[in-house]
Amino acid sequence: MDSETHSPHPEHPRHVTRKTVLRAAVAATAAFPVALIGGPALARTLGTTGAAVPLTPSCDDGDDPTPDQIEGPYFKPNSPQRTSLLEPGLPGTRLTVTGYVFGRACLPVAGALLDFWQADTDGTYDNTGFRLRGHQYTDSRGSFALTTIVPGLYPGRTRHIHVKVQAPGRPVLTTQLYFPNEPRNNTDTIFDPRLLMTVRDGDGGREAAFDFVLDVPQDPGPGGPGTPSPGTTWAAGTAYKAGDRVTYGGRAYVCLQAHTAQPGWEPPSVPALWRAG
């Protein structure tokens, strides 16, 4: 039995704005520098047909950070670092959850912490060990991938996965992710449709996608909203050549190959173009 308190919440419309476009832009800008230098990493961003992999809605205009939710009674610190929560003998339907972590300017956040915990297929949390608990970090493109099982139901709640998300050095977002077409979504007063994952059937299980938008400031570059952050000389639109030095977010970077900078190619996001140091 979960003692998560129930509280009323306003009805929230499903946000579908510029999300698809922006996620595609992030994927494209991340892929292009890799393509410049070739190499096997390209396979990560292209399907077997050579076309870009399907993209699901993600970051919007940046003025709607992912809402927080109550932690509930079952969080445990110090979960193991791992991207798969599967273990021998663990029953349940396999589930992958993939997505990106963005900041307010819809730029990816590299190195963001994601700490997941959930019930097993019977709706039970492991409060003695760390079964179905694990943390991981987004890669240089701001993406994450979790392999787990579809959580079971327990009294009073609809199906959900708990997660804490934290950009480096920023406050922790505690929230929960939900599954579409669950009957209990209509009666669970904690449920928030803004936290619905996109879920489809996949090979041997289910494939879910969700992108987080953290309430962290980002420099979107000239022409974008906001103002440049201190300690940033990098600027979109600038033609850089190998060996050029810039700072971004207070860190120094060296250009690895000539290119004209553009939003989405910030030095922390594109290791093919910039090396810290």
Ligand SMILES: [Fe+2]
């Ligand atoms: Fe829960």
